[in-house]
Amino acid sequence: xxxxxxKGDLMADKLILYKEHLNSFLRKITKGFELIAPVxxxxxxxxxxxxxxxDDAHIDLTDRxxxxxxxxxxxxxxxLFAYRCDKSGYTFKDASDSTPRVIFGLRSCDTRGILFYDLxxxxxxxxxxxxxxxxxxxxxxxxxxxxxxxxFCKSAQSxxxxxxxxxxxxxxxxxxxxxxTGRPRGRELLAGWSYFFRPATQTDIDAQYEVVLESxxxxxxxxxxxxxxxxxxNQEVDPAVWEEMGNRxxxxxxxxxxxxxxxxxxxxxSPCSEKEGERVRxxxxxxxxxxxxxxxxxxxxQDKAQRIKRRFYHKLFYDKQKxxxxxxxxxxxxxxxxFGRIDMLSFIRLICEQKERALAPAHRRxxxxxxxxxxxxxxxxxxxxxxxxATGKPLGTQLVEMGMVDKEAIARALGYQLKxxxxxxxxxx
Amino acid sequence: xxxxxxxxxxxxxxxxxxxxxxxxTFTLAFKDREWKRSFSFRPGQFMMVSVFQAGExxxxxxxxxxxxxxxxxxxxxAGSLTGKIHEHKVGDEIGLRGPYGRSxxxxxxxxxxxxxxxxxxxxxxxxxxxxxxxxxxxxFGRVTILHGARTPSDIPFRHELSLWPKExxxxxxxxxDRPDSKWRGSVxxxxxxWNKADLSGQDTLAIICGPPVMISFVVMDLLKMGxxxxxxxxxxxxxxxxxxxKCGHCSIGxxxxxxxxxxxxxREMKELPTDL
Numbered sequence: 001x002x003x004x005x006x007k008g009d010l011m012a013d014k015l016i017l018y019k020e021h022l023n024s025f026l027r028k029i030t031k032g033f034e035l036i037a038p039v040x041x042x043x044x045x046x047x048x049x050x051x052x053x054x055d056d057a058h059i060d061l062t063d064r065x066x067x068x069x070x071x072x073x074x075x076x077x078x079x080l081f082a083y084r085c086d087k088s089g090y091t092f093k094d095a096s097d098s099t100p101r102v103i104f105g106l107r108s109c110d111t112r113g114i115l116f117y118d119l120x121x122x123x124x125x126x127x128x129x130x131x132x133x134x135x136x137x138x139x140x141x142x143x144x145x146x147x148x149x150x151x152f153c154k155s156a157q158s159x160x161x162x163x164x165x166x167x168x169x170x171x172x173x174x175x176x177x178x179x180x181t182g183r184p185r186g187r188e189l190l191a192g193w194s195y196f197f198r199p200a201t202q203t204d205i206d207a208q209y210e211v212v213l214e215s216x217x218x219x220x221x222x223x224x225x226x227x228x229x230x231x232x233x234n235q236e237v238d239p240a241v242w243e244e245m246g247n248r249x250x251x252x253x254x255x256x257x258x259x260x261x262x263x264x265x266x267x268x269x270s271p272c273s274e275k276e277g278e279r280v281r282x283x284x285x286x287x288x289x290x291x292x293x294x295x296x297x298x299x300x301x302q303d304k305a306q307r308i309k310r311r312f313y314h315k316l317f318y319d320k321q322k323x324x325x326x327x328x329x330x331x332x333x334x335x336x337x338x339f340g341r342i343d344m345l346s347f348i349r350l351i352c353e354q355k356e357r358a359l360a361p362a363h364r365r366x367x368x369x370x371x372x373x374x375x376x377x378x379x380x381x382x383x384x385x386x387x388x389x390a391t392g393k394p395l396g397t398q399l400v401e402m403g404m405v406d407k408e409a410i411a412r413a414l415g416y417q418l419k420x421x422x423x424x425x426x427x428x429x
Numbered sequence: 430x431x432x433x434x435x436x437x438x439x440x441x442x443x444x445x446x447x448x449x450x451x452x453x454t455f456t457l458a459f460k461d462r463e464w465k466r467s468f469s470f471r472p473g474q475f476m477m478v479s480v481f482q483a484g485e486x487x488x489x490x491x492x493x494x495x496x497x498x499x500x501x502x503x504x505x506x507a508g509s510l511t512g513k514i515h516e517h518k519v520g521d522e523i524g525l526r527g528p529y530g531r532s533x534x535x536x537x538x539x540x541x542x543x544x545x546x547x548x549x550x551x552x553x554x555x556x557x558x559x560x561x562x563x564x565x566x567x568x569f570g571r572v573t574i575l576h577g578a579r580t581p582s583d584i585p586f587r588h589e590l591s592l593w594p595k596e597x598x599x600x601x602x603x604x605x606d607r608p609d610s611k612w613r614g615s616v617x618x619x620x621x622x623w624n625k626a627d628l629s630g631q632d633t634l635a636i637i638c639g640p641p642v643m644i645s646f647v648v649m650d651l652l653k654m655g656x657x658x659x660x661x662x663x664x665x666x667x668x669x670x671x672x673x674x675k676c677g678h679c680s681i682g683x684x685x686x687x688x689x690x691x692x693x694x695x696r697e698m699k700e701l702p703t704d705l
Contacts, residue, residue, distance in 0.1 A: 083481050090441060090524070267485065292679075292680075295507040295508025300667070
């Protein structure tokens with residue numbers, strides 16, 4: 001069943017799985033593994049869930065799940081060990097989890113998030129809780145044919161398709177999946193049920209390549225991470241920006257909650273009775289006030305603005321310094337969730353595209369403003385956005401070039417957005 | 430004990446010494462003989478101390494590795510967990526994980542004169558290095574110990590502060606912010622001791638530990654005296670949870686206090702944005 005392209009065993013297998021066989025294949029997986037896949041719930045949200053019955057589950061491979069799968073590697077609440085004190089002293093009961101798992105339908109951003117977790121938990125002293133789960137979990141990545149509204153994984157070099165790090169990667173080719181094995185255990189998983197697969201032909205390979213290229217052209221957002229990091233290194237971000245961001249932070253911890261690469265945790269003891277209890281770890285967020293507070297009250301990051309500033313320095317600059325790539329994977333979830341619009345997407349766009357301007361109270365996109373004002377139709381806007389993704393021009397310029405809107409309308413809309421009086425005279429051609 | 434970095438070893442409290450009203454030195458012995466025999470550490474390292482049902486806290490080792498079997502932690506009552514530790518009695522058991530952290534660069538100190546500057550409980554981690562140097566007296570040059578406390582009753586290790594000057598070429602100077610009626614020594618911050626200390630920036634390394642404000646002032650003066658940035662060494666304190674470089678709490682800039690520190694030279698500290 002090997003479909004090596006002649007460069008030796010190290011080349012990934014390239015196979016085809018017809019979609020009509022997908023459920024049968026997944027059912028087979030449930031015989032030997034706990035299967036986790038994206039499931040749409042009754043509210044219309046897609047989340048990674050454990051699948052007990054493949055036929056009854058509403059597996060959704062269209063939308064990016066709203067939470068990362070990190071809880072399957074570090075649960076939100078995890079018992080490290082139980083302790084008990086009796087006459088002879090303390091005894092412990094270690095917790096561990098070596099359940100064999102398959103996560104099916106990971107997105108590239110989430111797979112890269114897990115690879116980042118590897119750097120944290122496998123380097124230096126080894127975190128056995130993470131390691132037990134990680135080595136027993138097979139990752140089946142599903143590349144994204146259509147980036148989401150807030151996605152920018154391409155700018156973060158985390159997608160939409162990966163060339164490494166997955167055990168298996170799927171590409172949706174319409175009626176079938178293009179299947180690539182990345183690591184030996186991906187190959188082992190498929191070898192067990194090889195009758196579901198046929199070797200990929202050159203047509204399939206070409207089709208997959210087309211899908212990748214097309215997906216890469218569809219991103220609404222192109223961010224220059226390097227430029228943003230330069231600004232942080234050179235301390236070129238106006239202190240007023242940090243102040244404003246601190247003001248907007250609601251201390252909800254949502255960003256850390258949804259982020260695939262946030263890993264900070266708290267450890268505390270949870271008594272069960274007078275002599276027994278559990279040492280537990282839970283997710284934590286550096287944006288919380290008490291994160292760095294010492295006993296006695298001294299807090300090196302007393303201000304919210306300081307904590308927000310540190311969050312961005314950490315994700316962009318420090319992690320790049322330590323691991324040669326920033327730890328933001330461009331999944332856009334913080335942009336989906338942040339009430340104060342101080343997510344990574346808003347932040348990088350702010351410091352790179354705009355100069356020293358304060359954030360508008362309602363930082364809405366130009367397209368939305370024009371739509372609302374009735375100056376442009378939805379259809380025209382979509383066309384312009386599509387064109388813009390290919391040309392890379394700012395949306396305003398694109399709209400004007402396509403004759404959909406005149407310069408004055410753009411300027412007025414931008415001025416409203418940026419709290420600047422009529423800028424019609426200042427807009428560049 | 431498995432290779433689980435979060436699982437503590439059990440130690441029994443062998444002795445408790447009340448140093449001041451809020452500082453106690455606990456002498457500890459590991460219960461597991463194998464672990465007790467193989468345990469070793471370097472001056473400047475710390476242990477994560479477990480009080481089960483309450484949690485863990487990082488505490489610098491205040492004894493020297495030259496006195497094995499005599500592991501000591503000098504703990505100031507500062508919060509609820511250290512408060513619970515203070516309620517313990519001889520014979521009680523606690524959990525210990527470690528040793529963790531980057532130690533004092535002992536090899537660099539060999540043959541040099543050593544200037545120790547401590548504020549309050551800051552003398553505890555330095556005590557480990559002081560006793561190390563004095564137990565290996567011939568390997569080090571002149572030893573000067575400057576200590577500043579709030580009041581005379583806040584001076585820890587009083588017994589040793591009186592024994593240390595009896596060693597060859599060791600000078601000890603203590604100052605307090607607020608004297609009592611019996612105090613005959615210096616009054617003022619520790620920086621007022623420079624004149625009495627007979628220092629030069631030659632062939633001397635300075636090791637400092639104390640509140641952040643004290644460290645800044647002391648470093649300023651040392652630089653003026655001609656100390657180089659590599660020859661000024663300090664140990665920093667941060668809130669810690671795991672102590673093993675995973676949980677993120679003790680971060681300073683791109684470094685982690687529990688793994689890249691707590692010992693830093695001034696040159697390294699300058700690079701660290703202490704508020705980020």
